[in-house]
Structure formats: C-alpha cells, structure tokens
Amino acid sequence: MTAITYTVRYRLVQFGQSLVVTNRGGAWIRGEISPEGAVESGVLSRDWPCAAGVQTPEILPWGARPGKRGGRGTMSTPIEVATAVKVAAPKAPAAPKDEITLIANKWKNKRGSLIMALHDLQSRVGYVPRESAMRLGHEMDVPLARIYEVVTFYNYFKLEAPGKYVISVCLGTACHIKGSAELLAGMEKELKVREGQSTPDKEYHLQAVRCLGCCGLAPLVSVNGKVYAKLKTNESHHVIERIQIDKPMAEADHESLAE
Amino acid sequence: MKPEELEVKAAAELAKQQAFDVRLFTCSSRGCQSSEALGVIAGLKAELKARQLESRVQVNGSGCMGLCSKGPLVRMTSKTQKDILFSEIKPEMAAMVVEQVVVPVLEGKTIEKPGGDLEHHTLDLNDPFFAMQVYSVLENNGKIDPEKLDDYIARDGYKALRKALTMSAEDICKEMLASGLRGRGGAGFPTGLKWDLTRKVQSDVKYIICNGDEGDPGAFMDGSVLEGDPHAVIEGMLIAARAMNATQGVFYIRAEYPLAVERVEKALRQARVAGLAGKNVMDSGWAFDFEIRLGAGAFVCGEETALIASIEGKRGTPRPRPPFPAVKGLWDQPSCINNVETLANVPIILLKGAPWFASRGTEKSKGTKLFALTGKSKNNGLVEVPMGMTLRDVIEKIGGGTDSGLKIKAIQTGGPSGGMIPEHQFDTPVSYENLQQLGSMMGSGGMIVIDEHDSVVELAQFYLDFCVDESCGKCAPCRIGGTQMLHLLNKIVAGTGTAEDIKTIRKVAKAMQKASLCALGQTAPNPTLSALRHFEHEFTERLLPVATPKA
Amino acid sequence: MSNTVHATINGLPVAVTKGTSILDAARQVHVRIPTLCKHPDLDATGACGICIVQIKNNGKMLRACCTAVEDKMEILTETPEIVDVRRSVLELILSRHPNECLTCLRNQNCELQTLAADFGLTWTGLDSIVPEHAIDDSTHSIVLDSRKCITCGRCIQVCQQDQNVWALSFLNRGFETRIAAAGDIPLWDSPCVRCGQCSAHCPTGAIVEYDESVKVWEKLEDPDAYCVVQIAPAVRVAVGEAFGFPVGANLTGKIYAALRRMGFKAVFDTNFGADLTIIEEATEFKSRLLEGKGVLPLITSCCPGWVNFMEKFHSDMIPHFSSCKSPHAMVGALTKTYYAQKQGIDPAKIFMVSIMPCTAKKSEIIRSKEMYSSGYQDVDVSITTREFARMIKQSGIDFVTIPNEPCDHILGMYTGAGTIFGATGGVMEAALRTAYFYVTGGDAPKLDFTATRGLKGVKEASIDVAGTTVRIAVAHGLANVEQVIDKIRAAKEAGEEPPYHFVEVMACPGGCVGGGGQPYGATNELRIKRAEGLYSEDFADQLRCSHHNPYIKQLYDEFLGAPASHKAEQLLHTGYQVLPEYKR
C-alpha cells in the first residue's frame, strides 16, 4: 500500500480556512491559504489502495460545478502539478494529553457536560484544537461531529489559535449607541487585521462581542478579561497604547492561566 | 443548620456589624471592578490599617449600587449619621476618603456633604435617581457583601425558605399566584401558575432552572443581581423547588459573566456548608442541590427549549412547543425555567406576603421591575422602579434626560425583540400590557435612550443584524427572512432602497412573525416594524430619489 | 381518561388518538397540508415552517407536522392568510437556493421544486442570496452541495440516529448553517460509510448520488469497449417506481431487455453472484461451526456500508467477518476471468457495470487490492437504481411496453435464494437453506425461514438444523447493529459461548430494497412492498436454493474447482483492515 504525496501549486476558491482540490479518483490535496491568497503546497491524504488504481491525478478545483463530471464541458481551471515533496502540516499548540484526560474525567459522568468540558479545554489553550477535540470526544464518548456541531454553534469557542492578547470590542446596544463600531474600525486599522482575525505575529486577536455586562461604562473593550471602559470612539490608538503599558500585568495573568 | 439557628446567626452577625462605627461598601461588581474597585478596597484597607482603625471601620465589597457610569461607588454607613455615597473613587483617593470623611465621622462630627476634592465625588442621595427608585430586588445591593452568607442572613436571608419549608407545595404556588408576580425574563407569564403547572406533573425527577443567560445586549440586570445578591436567587430557587417538588436545580449563566459564575459558585459552597442546600436542607430531611452550567455565546439559548438543549450539551436550537418544558424539559423530565430577577423576587414575597407585593404596580403588573438604563441617558445604570411609574419619570427624572442635553427621540425596550417607543408616548405607565400595546415589550429590561441625532433606521438595522447573527438557523423563516430583511435594510441605510423595499420588508416581517419556530424569529422584526410605525419618514428620506419627470 | 381527542379541521370533525399530529389527523379527513422538512420516517423538527395552520380566533400559527391535536381544537388549514404566509416562506427558501433545476439531478423529482410548482411561484421579489460553498464529492459515492440544502436536518437525523455514524453534522449557525463533516473536512476523511441514506432522505438535490452514468454512456459509445452489466436483486423491484409501475413490481425481464438495447454485450445478474456468495459463505460457516476453523458468530460481509462501518467502528469484529466479497464484486471478478476466457475476449476491453441499489458500492469497487483480483479493476463503474432509471429515460426505450427478455447465462441464471438477498434477512435465509444442505446432505423440509423476515430492527431466532441449534441474528440500519455487537463482545469478554452462530447485517433500513441509491420516498410501507416483490419471485421459483443453481455447479466444475479452493479464495474473497474513524 503506497501513500502518495504531492505538492501542488494552484490558485483556487477559498473553502473555509483551507483549500482542497481533488483528483477524480478521490485523492485529496489540501493546502493552507497564505495571506496573499496564493497557496504554496499541500499534502495528499489518501492511501491509494493499489497500483492498478493509480491514475495520473487530474486535479480539479473542489467546488467546480457538476456537469464537469464525465468530461462533458469542464469548468475547472487547469492546475499545475509540481514536484512530489512531503510537506509537514503546521503545528499548532494542543493541550497535553493527560490534561484532556483530567478534563474528561471531571465531566464525563455528568450528563450533557460537553460544553463545560470545552470551556475547560479552551481556557487552557485558548481554542479547541482538533487533536484535543478528538481525544476529548474519545474519552467522553462523544462523537467528534457533536463536538464540532457545538463548537461552531457557540460564538465563544474558537477553532483556531488566537493571538496572545484577545481584544474584545463590545458591540452591544449600549456600546453601539456610543459609537463602538467606530472604535472597532479604528482597532482594525490600528492592528491591520479584520474583526475575528489575529495579527500575523499572533500577538493580538481582535474580536467583536455582544455586551460584556458593563453597559453603564460604554463604549468599552476587554483584553484577556481586563476591561477598558468609557473610551472615546477615536481612541483606538490610545487603547493599544494602554494595552502595551498594561502588558506586563496581562502577561502575568496569562502565565497564571497557563500554570 | 436548624431553622432556629438562623436567628442566632442573624443576631450574631448584626451584633458584629454593630460593633463597627463605620462601614464602607465598595461596589465590587464587574462594572466597577473594571474601574479598579478592587484597588479602592485595598487602598481603604491599607489606609485604615495604617491608622489602626480596622476595628472601628469595616471595609466590604458590595453589589451594584446602580450608577455604574459613575463607578467605582463607595457607600459609607454610620450609626451617627446619614449614608454618604462617593462616586468615581480611584485607588489613590482612598486615603483622602478616610482622612476627610471617615476620621471626622469617627470623631463624632456629622458630615452633610464632603467638601474639597471630594465634593465632586459625592452623590446626592436625594437626587431623583435614588429617591424615586423603589428597592426591593435591589434592596440588599450596596448593603451586603455578596461573598458573605452571614451578611445575607443578617438581612432576613433564608427566612423565607424557613417559612416555605413549613408550607405545602400548593400553598406556596397559591401565594405566588396571589402576589401577581410575572416572569421577568420577557414573556411575563404568571410565576405562580407556571409553578403550579409543573407541580401538577407527576414525576420522580423535576428540574428548576435559573435562566441567567441574559443575552439581550445592553441589559445587565440579571448579571448584577447574581453578582450582588446570589443568595437571594438561590433562596428563590429553593422555594421554587419546594413549590413544585423539584429534585435538582440548575443555574445556566452566560460565560461572559465570569464574576457572576464565581459568586454563585461561592454562594452555593457556603449554602452547602451551612446546610441550606445539599443533603439536608435546614435539617428538614429534604435533599436538594444545584449544578452550574455555562452558556457559550448564543442569545437564542435564553429561549427555554434552546436552553435545555444547551444544558444537555447540544447545539442550542429551540424545538417546537408543546410539549412545554413543564411536561417535557431537561432530559425529558418536567422542568421549570425562571429568570434570575423573577427568582430574586420570590423570598421577599414569601416573607412579606402576597398582598404587600401586590400593593405595588398596576392591575395586571405587580411589584417592581429592574431596568438597565443606557444609551444617551445622563444617568446610566441599574434602576428599580415600581410598575405603574410613567416612562417619562423613569427616563427624565431617574435617568435625568440626556447627557448631551439633546432632545430624547425615543427609547427602545425589550432589546432585539422589543420596539421603539417615541417621546410622545412617554406618559404611559410601565406595565407588561402597556409596553406591548405600544408595540414594544417589557423584555428582560434593557432600556436604551436615543436622542434626536440618532437614526432609528440604523438602530433597527443594528438590532436586526444582531438577530441574524444570533439566529440558530434551524427554521427557514428566521434564518432566511432575517437575512433578507437585513439585506433590504442595508440597502435603505446605504441610500439605494426603494419604496418597494419597504413593502417587501413588511411582507418578510409577517412571514417571520407567523412562521418562525421560536420567539427569536417571531419577534426579530419588531424593532424594524416599530421604527417604521413611528418614524417611517426616516426610512423614506433615505430612499433612492425617484426621478420626477419634468413638467 | 379517554385516549381519543375530538377536533375539527376546516370544519370537518375528526377523532384521533391523543398525540396524533395535526398533519396526520388532516390526512384522515382528506385534507392535504403541504410539508417540506417532514419525512414520514423521521421525527418532525419543525424546520421549514411550510405546514403552518391556525386555530380559529387565534392569530398564532402552529406547525401541523409537530403539533398534536388537542381536544376541541378548531383547526384551519387554508385561510388566505395561511396561504399567504406559506407562500412568503417558500419565497424566502427559494431566495436562498440556486436556481439550477435544469441541471440538477433532482429535476422533476424534488420536493422543493414540486412545492414551488404547486404554489405557482413566478418571481420572488427578493434578491437571491446563495452562499458559495464547495461541493464535496470526495466519497465517490455521494455528492454534497450545501448550496441546495434547506437545512431540514433529515440527513443528519439519519446519519446520526438511524445509522449511528455521525459523519454529517450541522456546522455554524444562523444563515451560515450548513451540513458538513466534523470540522469541515471532506467526507472522504470522515467516518462516512457511504451508505447513501442521507441522499435517499434529502428532499432536494443537496445530497445526491455520485452520478457516473455519463461514464457508462461513453463506454457504450466506444466501439473498443466490451460492456457487461449486472443488476442487483433490489433493483428489479424498485426501478419501476420511476415509470409509474406499482411499488414492488418485479421487472427483471424488462430490465434485461432495456440493457441489451442500450448496447451491453452481456447482461448478467448479481443474483447469480448472490448464489455464489451463499456457496462460499455456507462453506465458511460449515467449517466454522462444525470444524472449528475460525471464530463464531460468522458475520455477513455482502454490504459494503456495513463493512466500512465495521472497519471504522468495530474493527475487533474482523475475525468474525466472512471473507466473501459482495455478490456483484464476485460477478465482476468472474466476468474478467472466467467469462473472458470462455468467450475469448481481452479482459482489458471489458467494461463491467454494476447496477445497484447502493451508493457504497461506488467506492467499494476501489476499496482495496482485492477489488483488482482479475488483474484489472473488477467492476469499473457501479451506478444506482436512480441513475439507471434516468439512463432508461435517456435511451429512448419505452420501458413500460418493452417485452421481457432473458439474461445471458453463465453468470446470469439464479435461484430464489439469490433474489431474496435484496431484503433484510434474505442473506440469512438463503444461507440457512444451503447450510442445512451442507450439514444434512438434504434440503430443509420448509425452505421459508420466516423468522428472518420483516422490518424489526434486530431479529433473533434459534433454528434447528437437523438437531443442531443455530442461533442467528439479523440487523438492518446500522444503529441496530450496536446491540448485536455489544452482546457478542460481552460474551467474548465473559468467556461465554457466543450468543449467535450467524449474524446478518445490512446497513440500510429494510436491507437493499431500502438502499441509499433506490428511488426516493422510501418508507417502511414501501420497503415492505419491495421486499414482497422479491419474496414472491422466490416463492414462485423452481429452484430456491443456491446449491441447486446448475450454472454454479458448472462454474466450479469448469473454473473454480471447489468452494474455498485457492482460485475461489483469490477471486471471491477479500480481507479487512482497521480504519481510523477520521483520517484527519
């Protein structure tokens, strides 16, 4: 049984956070999107059963409309297949195994406590890594599909590792009336990221939230739980500065969280 | 704890409190914590220690005292004089407070109004903001330390539970029904009736669930109550459990309120240790315990059936009702879901009696209601008003008008499910029926003031955007209808809408109202429709100009 | 307390048992309430909002599919207001749906399209907002196009509850809600077992079979290709539904005729393969039962969906699995060896097409090296009954009137035992007939082992085979398998005698007659009728036991030697591997 690894270079439509192309035999090539939108490489992830079945991979963009099949009127863009090099998937932090066991043991005997376990997991690593989710599901006897169903339903959970400092700009009604949209726009400009994204250096993650329960102090942002209140809408620069100043403190919090 | 011990404990705690000449309460709720309230507490303690006044002055944290925008608030109570309420106290001002006010008071002086630098940091307790409020649910806020069980017991805490333990389940339900208490979570269903319905369902397992999801953006009453007086809610739940023979309590609290979660956790631990919850409640042989479950950022999980799904560890999507949770709720067992504020009202009703409670309010809406007054209001914060007070009194007197001095255009109540009430209707007394009749609703109690510079079209757009964001996506009318309506509203805001679009908005709104599965979708068009009803010109002004043929 | 409630629907009195939905009650008085998300086999979710009705003097609208009738309800189902709202809701649904009917596999066979046609919608007045999502055809069995999804949740209910696979789930929420495998990975990498039940339950073209009919046409047009075809048992009693035949009508002869006209050079029948499977499997069973070669119970392996499920979720059962390939794979392998030799055809030129009720067979044919046992891909394309029905329509053949024709022999002639393979319990029954023969040397006095028949989720029985008690279990629908496996496992752990000797599993509810590639609208009622079509053919057959099939005898004599011979092992048997639930 031979596993085949291809590296391909292609331009394609975005599919979630990643791009996937297929050859017709059902082989899958996956790559991550770089900031420019161009894709460097991907790994073919299918174990081809036997030599007799291998055909030249005819790579079609995933998502080309039906009708392309059978070759009558193909709507796909041709893709250049480059050299076959194995590319390691980027490594993101995951929660240590025994810790997941700990979380699972804490919750698995309480019915329906998946969300609580996910809270525990996310508070450890800042997001819900796939590996950890798989392990958690395994230990709690919850199908992975259920975990993803839940994680993608609730705004609170993240599937990607966020930046170190999570800046939450409140877009609740009180804050909205006091101009929080402008504040957020300023932040986006300041950090050069869009809402919901992290800076490339993974230092900041900018997100919008709906009401932090301090509406009397609108508009406000919170950074890793610390609230900066009664801001002026044009003060985004100032907020970042204050974050910089408070960083040592936040850092300490961060570490205590990690302990 | 035996029932009699309650009084002993209360008396002991009162005596302890009496021993202090001055007691300082610093709001330690989330809002004030974000303006360094904890630093203020530390500062006060340090200063008093330095002056060796610790035995004479007690420093406490407290629940929200209402005027969040002026936080951190510090209340000084003394046996010898009227309370003083300081505002916007920074940690570095702690010494000043001790030196300029506490010490003179301890020396026997009476201070009417602190002078000097503190003059602008003192609030007038005769101001309508305080004077016109009627504290019932908030009675303890600012007067007890939410982290101390004895503080609560000293203020008649758990006395109502003691009474409930001597009553039959049916009688408790009757008492609640007689009080006229209605659900504070939005729909206003009579609480006594709900309990009675759940009571009548036969089952070995029953749940009482506290709905602390408070997803309405711009409302923070429930969070404040949980942070400021967690034991009142616990006691309310225990009484509710007695009234319907529930076997387990569940707190569902939104994850964005970590402090509330922490306080409830702590309070539950205290209650268990004191024998007020757990294996043997007040030595009555009755076992009842609680669990805490967190939300995870989904407004729709405030809806009863979605909340149940969420507690079961699933996607928080509502399911069709009937069967109602009273028949088939959490884990298919009968369940009663009550709002935080509803439950916080329970002990005092039982203690003071239904007639006392029913004496306040209008014919069909009794008692008091908490509002989170925000937006362009001068006074921003948590207020408690009796039902029947006119909106004008709430907004103009308690709220003090706008901070900018601009004219008030309207208020929005009921959050994303509610509607706008224009200024000319402000003379309406607050009640469930009246607000509904004005095309809005009581909702959970967010009250957002907008002034003449604010655009109602954009506010409607904001709320709809929220609902589209928060729609669970299960049913087509809400999932697609909301998106389409928002799309049309976006067009109008961008100035490319047409009169046809307004017609389509109304049509889609109707489909959503009638065919959505849960109240989120059914009510999502309300802000837009009420804006259209009262301010249609603001919409038409923004339409694409129609070319008029030259004469 | 009385268990009956009385109400009126549009003024017509109706009495139903408590708990009956308004939708079902309305049917009793011949009132049709339109529905979209509700599937008769599945729990109502109330997702679409099309079935709304009103109670007299009450502005609120209720969902008929999931609201129970209450006493004294005065239900109105067709007021102008209701119709108006229904229409608006439908307009909304269409505004989030690609207008691709003409190039959609569900064209003219789509619940949404029918509804839109019924309402006579012309112009919705709404801008079309259709999110662009990638199409997932990675499984080679089903194609998932979430743009066409109306999020009714049927597929998820089927995949999670009925099949217990949990490959599909909802992703995101609100307008962004869509169906996907956990973590938005291609279904190929998910636990999906390719059963296709999701596609059979989907009301729209959001999940359809991986259509390969074009490939078949291409080969039929290719003068160099020697096209051979076989049809599965369950196809013959279902394809007629697409042409207005009564449900369960057995159209074997017409199918042969149509295939020959399409240009297939040889028309075979998978029933022959089924007979062959029985010979091999019964031999295997006999040697396990009587000679102690291998563990008991023996578990059937002719359902590729079940094989996938076992490899992913219950790989500890591998030793229990029969090593027999599925019947069509056997026919495929023999076509490119035995038949090719006999006819003197270059097997490289043979293009083997299987017509199956099944989507799992589409990926089964490339699942492992054993599927290339002839030296070529044994089966080149496997198409479903639905694709086949469309092909007939494209071919210009008047299927309704075309006279019956026989199949081509050698790999075509079959017995009643092969026919009943298409229904749950059929494999077991057929195997018992032959096992009885193998053990006793004579046929059972009564060939109908009825304990294996019917739609009960798990059927257990003890059968007396000439003094030896054989304990059997038959399960269909993968969720039902769990309890059988649990029992086997428990006995194993406790070191007890196995609870069964022989276990049959089919992944689809009702067996192949309810397969994922069968015509739409399968309910239990339909499944029973289709199965009846098979049983009545079996009953009428002269030959009802696989071991009486003369061509099977000929095959062993001329080519394979004996059951379980080396050659048989090489061509007719396969192996299994432990597969991860998730490949990533």
Ligand SMILES: Cc1cc2nc3c(=O)[nH]c(=O)nc-3n(C[C@H](O)[C@H](O)[C@H](O)COP(=O)(O)O)c2cc1C
């Ligand atoms: C979309 C939606 C959100 C809701 N959010 C809340 C909430 O955050 N808190 C709450 O107490 N009730 C909320 N409710 C109302 C609850 O469903 C329920 O009516 C209430 O908790 C019942 O308690 P009560 O009878 O004490 O008011 C919401 C309802 C809907 C439809």
Ligand code: SF4
């Ligand atoms: S109305 Fe909206 S939130 Fe409620 S079930 Fe339907 S889609 Fe979900």
Ligand code: SF4
């Ligand atoms: S799924 Fe139905 S309505 Fe949609 S494009 Fe296909 S045939 Fe048309």
Ligand code: SF4
């Ligand atoms: S083919 Fe079967 S296993 Fe795969 S997604 Fe569909 S229902 Fe689930």
Ligand code: SF4
């Ligand atoms: S894919 Fe089909 S069955 Fe599944 S939710 Fe969408 S429309 Fe329903």
Ligand code: FES
């Ligand atoms: S609206 Fe921003 S904190 Fe409530």
Ligand code: FES
């Ligand atoms: S058929 Fe009843 S809601 Fe869809």
